[in-house]
Amino acid sequence: MKHRLWDYNGGLHLIGHKSLSNTRKPLAATIPKELIIPLSQSIGHPAEPIVAQGQRVLKGEKIAQSVGVLSASVHASSSGIVREITEVVVPHPSGLKASCIVIDTDGLDEEAPSSGLVQYEKLPPSALVSIIQDAGVVGLGGAAFPSSIKLNPGANRTIKTLILNGAECEPYITCDDMLMRDQALAVIEGARIILHTLGIKHCLIGVEDNKPEAIQALKKVCDELVYRNIDVVEVPTLYPTGGEKQLIKILTGDEIPVGKIPADIGIVCHNVGTATAIFQAVMGGKPLISRLITVTGNGIHQPQNLEVPIGTPIRDLIAQCGGYTDDAARLVMGGPMMGFALPNDDIPVVKATNSILVLAQADLPASKQSLPCIRCGKCAEVCPMDLLPQQLYWYGRAKNNEKAQAYNLFDCIECGSCDVVCPSHIPLVQYFRATKSAVRTANNEQQKADNARQRNDAHLLRLEQAKAERAERSRKKKAQLEDRKKSKETIDASVERAKNKKMARTQESTNSSDTTLENKS
Amino acid sequence: MTAIITICLLFALFGLLLGFSSIRFRVEGDPIADQIDAVLPQTQCGQCSYPGCRPYAEAIAAGEADINQCPPGGEEGILQLADLLGVEAKPLNAENGIEKPPMVAIIDEQVCIGCTKCIQACPVDAILGAAKLMHTVIEKECTGCELCVAPCPVDCIDMVPIEETVITWKWPLPSARSTTEKAA
Numbered sequence: 001m002k003h004r005l006w007d008y009n010g011g012l013h014l015i016g017h018k019s020l021s022n023t024r025k026p027l028a029a030t031i032p033k034e035l036i037i038p039l040s041q042s043i044g045h046p047a048e049p050i051v052a053q054g055q056r057v058l059k060g061e062k063i064a065q066s067v068g069v070l071s072a073s074v075h076a077s078s079s080g081i082v083r084e085i086t087e088v089v090v091p092h093p094s095g096l097k098a099s100c101i102v103i104d105t106d107g108l109d110e111e112a113p114s115s116g117l118v119q120y121e122k123l124p125p126s127a128l129v130s131i132i133q134d135a136g137v138v139g140l141g142g143a144a145f146p147s148s149i150k151l152n153p154g155a156n157r158t159i160k161t162l163i164l165n166g167a168e169c170e171p172y173i174t175c176d177d178m179l180m181r182d183q184a185l186a187v188i189e190g191a192r193i194i195l196h197t198l199g200i201k202h203c204l205i206g207v208e209d210n211k212p213e214a215i216q217a218l219k220k221v222c223d224e225l226v227y228r229n230i231d232v233v234e235v236p237t238l239y240p241t242g243g244e245k246q247l248i249k250i251l252t253g254d255e256i257p258v259g260k261i262p263a264d265i266g267i268v269c270h271n272v273g274t275a276t277a278i279f280q281a282v283m284g285g286k287p288l289i290s291r292l293i294t295v296t297g298n299g300i301h302q303p304q305n306l307e308v309p310i311g312t313p314i315r316d317l318i319a320q321c322g323g324y325t326d327d328a329a330r331l332v333m334g335g336p337m338m339g340f341a342l343p344n345d346d347i348p349v350v351k352a353t354n355s356i357l358v359l360a361q362a363d364l365p366a367s368k369q370s371l372p373c374i375r376c377g378k379c380a381e382v383c384p385m386d387l388l389p390q391q392l393y394w395y396g397r398a399k400n401n402e403k404a405q406a407y408n409l410f411d412c413i414e415c416g417s418c419d420v421v422c423p424s425h426i427p428l429v430q431y432f433r434a435t436k437s438a439v440r441t442a443n444n445e446q447q448k449a450d451n452a453r454q455r456n457d458a459h460l461l462r463l464e465q466a467k468a469e470r471a472e473r474s475r476k477k478k479a480q481l482e483d484r485k486k487s488k489e490t491i492d493a494s495v496e497r498a499k500n501k502k503m504a505r506t507q508e509s510t511n512s513s514d515t516t517l518e519n520k521s
Numbered sequence: 522m523t524a525i526i527t528i529c530l531l532f533a534l535f536g537l538l539l540g541f542s543s544i545r546f547r548v549e550g551d552p553i554a555d556q557i558d559a560v561l562p563q564t565q566c567g568q569c570s571y572p573g574c575r576p577y578a579e580a581i582a583a584g585e586a587d588i589n590q591c592p593p594g595g596e597e598g599i600l601q602l603a604d605l606l607g608v609e610a611k612p613l614n615a616e617n618g619i620e621k622p623p624m625v626a627i628i629d630e631q632v633c634i635g636c637t638k639c640i641q642a643c644p645v646d647a648i649l650g651a652a653k654l655m656h657t658v659i660e661k662e663c664t665g666c667e668l669c670v671a672p673c674p675v676d677c678i679d680m681v682p683i684e685e686t687v688i689t690w691k692w693p694l695p696s697a698r699s700t701t702e703k704a705a
Contacts, residue, residue, distance in 0.1 A: 040687070094690035370695070396694070427695045437691035444689075445562075452563035452664045455645040456573060462646075 003204070003233045006253040008246050010382035011238040012417050014171050014337075016210060021296040022174035026182060026305035029320060031078045035103040035311035036348035037063065038090045042138040042146050044070030049101055055082045058112035060287055063101050066133070072146045072351075073136040075287040077309030080105035091333050091347050093340040100348070103311070114285035125151070125197045128282060132197075135281035136351075137288045140273035141165060141242070142334065144352035147274055151197045153263040159198050160266040163251060164191055164275055166207040166214065167235060169242035170335030173355040175292040176272050178305045180207065180214035183276055184221045190275030191230055193282050198268060203230045205272070206247050210237040239337065240415040244269045246384050258408060273354075293349055295321045299328030299358030308349055314356055315345040329364055332357040337416040371424040379418035379428060385411050389418040389428050396435035401442065404435050412436075554582040560601045564593040565644035566666035568618045573644065581606075592618035593665070624665035624680040626658045632677035639669035639678060 040046035047064035057063055057076040064074040080103045087097040120128060133148035153159055164187070168176040180187055191203050207215050218232045235241055235250050245256050247269065254265050262269050270278075273291065280286045289310055296303035301322025308317060314331070318324060332339040333353055349356070379389035387408055395404035409432060418428045558578035569590040571577035580586035581602070588602040589611045596613065603610035613620060628639070628648070635653040647663045650656030658669075670678050683689075 090687065092687045092690075093692070094685075094687055096685060096687050096690055098687045430692065430695045433692035434694040441689070441691055448664075449561075449563035451662070452565065452645050453558070453574070455647070455662060456563065456565050456575075459644055459646050460573075 003231060003251070004253075005233070005235060006250055008249045008384050009386045010384050010417060011240065011246075012382055012420060013237070014239045014420075016237075017172045017296075018174050018177070018210065020172065020298075021294050021303040021305055022177055024302075024304050026175075026178045026292055026307060027320075029306040029308040029312060029317060031105050031107060031109055031309060032312045032316040033105060034083070034313065035077055035080070035105060035309065036088050036313060037074055037077065037101045037103065037311035038088075038348070038350055039064050039074060039099045039101065040090075041074060041136075041310070041351045042070075042072035042144045044068070044072075044146065046099065047071060047074045047136075049085050049099075051082050051085075051101065053082055053084055056080070057082060057103065058110050060114055060289055061112040062134075062136075062287070063103075066136070066146075069149060070146060072138045072144075073134060073287070074101070075136055075289050076103060077289040077311050078103070078105045079108050079110040089343070089347055091342060091350055091353065095343050100311075116283045116285035120193055120282050121196060125199060128193065128197045132278055132281050135277075135287040137274065137277045137281055138351050139271055140277060140291060140351065140354070141244075141271035142338070142352055142354060144350075147270065147278065150263070150268055150270065151194065153198070153268065157263045158266055159200050159263060159268055160202065161252065161268075162191065162194055162198060162200060162203040163248060163262075163267055163269045164203065164205040164272050165242060165244065165247055165269055166205055166211070166218075166272040167242035167247055168211070169208060169237070169239045170337050170355075171239075172296050172357050173294050173335050174296070175294045175305055175354050177211045177214050178294075179276060179292050180211070180272055181217050184214075184217040186276045186279045187218065187272050188221045188225070188227065188230060189283065190277070190279035192227070193278055194268070194270060194275060195229070201229045204251050205230065205232045206235045206241075206251050207232065208237045208241060209234045239417065240384055240413070243384065243413050243415060245413070258411060288351060291351065291353070293317070293353055294355040295358075296355065297328075297332075297358035298360035298363055299325050299330070301325055310351055311348045313346055313348050314342070317349070317356060318345055318358070324358060325360065327361045328358050329361040330359040332359060336363075337420075338414060368425045370426045373424055373426060376423060378421045378423065382417040382421050384415060384417065385413060387412060389432075392435070393426060393428050393431050396431040399435075399438070401435060401439050405439060409435055409439070551579060551582055554579045556605060557581050557602065560594070560598065560605060561591060562593045562598060562664075564664040564666045566593060566664070566668060568592050570617065587611075587614065589614045590617045592620050595620040622682045624667070625660050625663045625683050626665065626667070626669055627660075627679050627681050628656055628658055629677040629679065630655050630657060632675050634675055636674055638672040638674065642668045642672045644668060 039049060045067040047066050049064045051057055051063045058079045059076060061076045062073055063076050066073040083102045083104045085099065085101050088100040089095060090098045090100065129148050129151050132151060137147045138144040139147060166176055166180055195201060195203055205218060215232055215234055222230050222232060233251060240246055241250060244262065248262060248267055249255055252267065256262055256265060277288045290307055291310065292305055293308045294305050295317050300318065304321045306317060306320065331342045331345060333342055334340065334355055336357060339357060373390055373393060375390055377390065383389055391407050392404055392409055395407065412432045414429050414433060416429050422428060558575055561574040561578055563574050565573045567573065569577040569586065571580055571586065577586060581588060588606065588608065589599050591598055592613060599613065600610050633655050635650060635655060637650065637652050639656060640648045640650060644666060645662055645664055647659045648656055648669060649659055665680065667680055670680060
């Protein structure tokens with residue numbers, strides 16, 4: 001039976017450039033001389049290092065522990081000696097440094113002892129969630145959200161459907177395509193583990209129709225093992241169908257309300273790569289220490305998919321793919337639409353890296369000076385989130401953050417479709433990103449100010465209390481002194497009285513003895 | 522005549538009504554000062570010449586202080602205050618200081634003698650320590666007010682600018698320069 005499909009607003013038909021890299025079989029990347037493993041490889045709190053400088057670590061050994069729930073542990077991708085824990089430039093649009101564990105590999109690739117499960121079905125979901133959390137599995141589609149959180153949606157949410165995202169809509173990138181072709185069984189078994197953990201039956205796998213081999217491979221596995229509850233669905237090739245919200249709309253017709261997550265409407269969505277990583281973690285006992293990465297572009301001699309240890313410097317991957325061509329012009333992490341330019345190739349790859357793209361001079365977007373907005377509305381036509389980019393642009397430019405938020409700025413998925421169609425070449429997405437940053441910073445500052453106000457109030461209250469206490473103490477002391485004085489006076493008075501009495505008595509007794517003497521005589 | 526009496530009676534009636542409601546529906550505190558206080562950065566540094574943000578907010582509300590006396594709030598703070606109070610924005614009063622990047626106090630723990638003077642000076646209780654024991658700043662709570670720097674007898678407190686991290690980094694707005702660069 002053919003699965004019914006829905007449609008979302010806009011979207012673009014982009015040239016795929018996928019055959020550059022998906023015609024060769026994926027290879028395992030060689031172990032680099034040094035591994036640079038960032039402590040923060042997921043959304044949320046960076047992991048805390050649990051190894052020391054000079055310590056020998058084995059492949060798969062945990063080297064940094066997650067902090068809290070919204071955080072992911074980090075493991076050594078190969079065996080070697082920890083050289084240092086230091087600040088290194090990490091793959092981030094800012095080009096800033098962050099804490100990394102640098103390991104000098106010894107080339108032995110000696111694995112830490114680990115054991116996978118044979119029958120996960122007997123374990124309760126909570127045990128599986130903690131295995132997956134311990135393995136440091138994060139969403140491999142690009143956002144790097146800790147997967148264990150998605151597997152534990154909470155008692156107040158009823159999940160009905162699991163969606164695996166194999167759309168991979170960005171041009172050039174083929175790592176999910178190759179993964180589905182090569183490791184279809186791992187993808188499907190991973191899906192079954194997720195289904196078991198969520199306690200549901202129904203799974204949809206959405207794959208764009210420009211990946212027929214992948215679709216066939218997945219369908220073959222499902223047919224052979226008679227998994228009728230897993231439905232591999234061919235979806236039309238359109239950018240950005242790989243967006244979570246877009247894929248959910250296409251497959252189910254449901255839209256996620258503003259500020260909600262898919263679990264709120266009964267859907268959990270994982271990337272196909274994440275499903276494989278979950279399979280490896282549960283059945284193989286292997287943490288997430290490597291991933292498939294597409295190294296591609298016309299600026300490189302031999303575009304190729306590589307299974308890369310996390311933390312490998314990009315230059316090693318470039319070297320394995322035949323090096324740069326003469327007209328290589330720009331190094332990008334991610335795809336041409338949502339990726340960001342990198343300053344150099346010493347930067348390591350991380351869990352969220354799906355592609356290293358080397359653009360040749362000829363591929364660079366024709367750089368034209370941006371012209372005033374003519375309000376043609378083309379951006380709104382292509383916006384897959386049904387937003388009004390030109391309005392967001394005006395408000396962002398005017399720094400009117402409130403208005404921008406009122407026009408649902410935070411719904412923007414930064415897909416870049418509006419940039420592509422803008423006849424005035426306005427860098428719209430950059431405006432949206434800047435406005436989002438400004439709103440976040442303002443919120444943080446407000447929170448900090450509120451906190452400082454509270455602490456200052458508490459400080460003043462404490463001073464006031466201390467003052468009152470001091471006053472009270474001195475008052476008490478004074479009263480005590482007074483009391484003592486008074487009691488001393490009373491004692492003095494009674495002593496005086498006693499003395500007087502005694503004196504009077506002696507006087508009396510002498511008097512009386514006198515009389516007796518007188519009587520005797 | 523009747524008209525005059527009626528008007529006078531009405532006046533008296535409304536007067537009583539107003540007098541009654543001003544007592545009955547009296548607003549506790551100062552709502553304008555609250556709103557001003559919400560805009561101020563809560564550094565509690567006293568550069569405005571008032572002993573904290575709240576007293577400065579009250580002084581502005583009472584018309585005693587100008588809106589351009591808060592260096593940590595900077596130009597943006599002045600604009601917000603001008604917007605809130607419906608007055609003309611003006612440049613920061615240089616007598617109160619200059620706008621600096623956000624800072625945090627760092628105690629050189631090797632030099633600290635444990636005198637507790639900075640602890641007493643801190644308006645937000647962000648310094649931890651005890652007499653004759655090393656002190657340290659809880660960086661997350663430090664407002665960068667610099668009030669702890671002067672009392673330190675061994676000069677072991679430094680104000681350092683807060684470094685930008687991957688988490689606090691802000692996407693810049695596309696500048697005119699970048700677009701011309703693109704064109705070049």
